[in-house]
Amino acid sequence: MKPRFVGRLSLADAVTASNAALGFLAVAVATANPELAARLILLAAVADGLDGVLARHVGSSAAGPYLDSLADVASFSVAPAMLVVAVVREAWGADALRVAVALAGGALFVAMAIVRLGLYTAYDTDDDVTEGVPTTLASVIMSAGVLAGFTDPFVLVVLTFVLAGLMVSTVTYPDLLARDAVIMGIVHSLAVLVPDFRGRAFPYALLTLGLAYLVLSPQFYWRTTDGKTAQTTEGKRS
Incomplete structure (x- = not known):
């Protein structure tokens, strides 16, 4: 007897499933090796783009x-x-109150990400813009920051709360243009493969690109005259 999914799911769906598996591996190794966890999250983001x-x-x-x-x-x-919780626990392990705040931030981040994903699936999948910071972008910023060496626990906790709020905001984010997605994908892949190259140049570059898109794209990213992006990334799924 064949599994139920045989003949029903596509190659893109198989890549999507690998994305979830990478997420599990990142959770499993986070407390032992935060940098490896960050690389696995970034690799999951590559899979997320590939399935589209x-x-x-x-x-x-x-x-x-x-x-x-x-x-x-x-x-x-x-x-x-x-x-974030793993990095915070490593730094603040003896401070129960601070760790509790970090746990609260992590719980809020998860809750808001799930809400955003539900809203996206219901309302935004066929549009070339979306309301709220994409969960993938939020995760890339956090993971690239850890890989680049920005592991100050206070900064990470504040960033977690800020991104949690932005994910369910009404700020409109356009899809990446195809040419920019290629550039972002190359930098992204190099940050995963060679994170230590020339003083962590690629994680720094990825973090810079992610923050620039987070802050500038709602107002300054390229649009056509009708207010929508042109030649956006193909196969949008998330």
């Missing part, structure tokens, strides 16, 4: 959008929250 490209060019399934949001819960809500 495959969905566009090879085809997806009716389950694809739902699988995508479910996978993102593991990789871009639970995993980055656990990454």
Whole structure:
């Protein structure tokens, strides 16, 4: 007897499932090796982009959008929250009150990420803009920051609360143009593969690009005259 998914799921869906698996691995190793956890989250983000490209060019399934949001819960809500908690516990392990605040921030981040993913699946999947900071972007900023060496626990906790609020804000974020997605993907992949190259140059670059998009894109990113992005990334799924 064949598994139920045989013949029903696409190659893009298989990549989506690998995204979720990477999220689990990031959670599993976060307390022992935060930098490895950060690299796994960034690798999950690569898979998240790849499944959209495959969905566009090879085809997806009716389950694809739902699988995508479910996978993102593991990789871009639970995993980055656990990454921050792991870094904070390493620094503040004896301070129960501060660790409790970090845990509260992580719990809020997970809750807001799940709310945003649900709203996205319901309302934004067919648009070239979305309301609220994408969960993938929030996770990339947090993970690239850890890889770049920005592990001050206070900064990470504040960032967790700020990103949690921005994910459910009404700020509109446009999809990346295809040419910019390629540049971002190259820097992203190099940050995963060679994070220590030339003083962590690629994690720094990825963090800079992520923060620039977070702050500037709602007002200054390229748009057509009707207010929408042109030539956005293909195969949008998350």
